[in-house]
Amino acid sequence: MLEISSLTKVYASPGRRVEALRSITFSVGAGEMVCVVGPSGCGKTTLLRCVAGLLPVSGGEVRVAGVPVTGPPPRMAVVFQEYGRSLFPWMTVWQNVELPLKEKRVPAARRRELVTDSLRAVGLGDVADAHPWQLSGGMQQRVAIARAVAYEPQVMLMDEPFAAVDAQTRADLEDLILRLWRDLGVTTLFVTHDIDEAVYLGQRVLVLSSSPTVIMEDLKIDLPPDRDQLTTRSLPRFGELRGHVYRQIQQARGSR
Ligand SMILES: Nc1ncnc2c1ncn2[C@@H]1O[C@H](COP(=O)(O)OP(=O)(O)OP(=O)(O)O)[C@@H](O)[C@H]1O
DSSP states (O other): OEEEEEEEEEEEETTEEEEEEEEEEEEEOTTOEEEEEOSTTSSHHHHHHHHTTSSOOSEEEEEETTEEOSSOOTTEEEEOSOHHHHSOTTSOHHHHHHHHHHHTTOOHHHHHHHHHHHHHHTTOGGGTTSOGGGSOHHHHHHHHHHHHHHTOOSEEEEESTTTTSOHHHHHHHHHHHHHHHHHHOOEEEEEOSOHHHHHHHOSEEEEEOSSSEEEEEEEEOOSOSSOOHHHHHTSHHHHHHHHHHHHHHHHHHHTO
């Protein structure tokens, strides 16, 4: 579903040149959940923005379902960390979720169905008429997730979506994402700086090196597919995997 080949990204401005991504190659199969971790500043957000068609690449190629990405692909949804900035405060929850569907020219009856179903799926069926600023941070991020889900994406990209919420809400949102991913079978690329989160959610974890960035490891997460916060995180294998990724990232930071 996603093919990233020899992707490079250089930010160049007068007097400054930053090679953010050196040569990144990986693919994500249809319906797979892949997490990306790496040291701070290694280019995780850059990678995601290139895949989303929001940033021009400097070299290499991104393909979604075989089609080269030259701008935002039609069936891709992105959830960003800053939910506060990604929702329109003057619109209700319902209107925020509906907006991309209007832009996609989805007929009104179908829009109603999609918005109702996605708000219900994230447990916000009863706040459709509220404005985002009347909701908690975790609820606002659930609105952003509902908006992505209502769009019926083939591919969902998430850029540290839970970095700004408290630990309990974060655990709830992680389980929400796992449930939605299982129910909808949507191909997901999830960027996080949190090693535990990556191991808990991913079927694979890509470990990025520090800059100039390449993929240090493409690790299969061989934990049982049915995951839950208590059981999965207390498995000895979970500890081994997180220890392994932690050491990789320490090594990457040390080699700067
Ligand atoms: N618009 C830009 N112009 C110039 N350099 C940039 C720009 N955006 C990012 N960079 C540089 O590219 C590198 C990668 O940044 P990026 O934000 O992708 O990393 P990150 O892994 O997401 O960081 P963090 O984990 O701290 O969020 C950094 O050195 C950063 O300074």
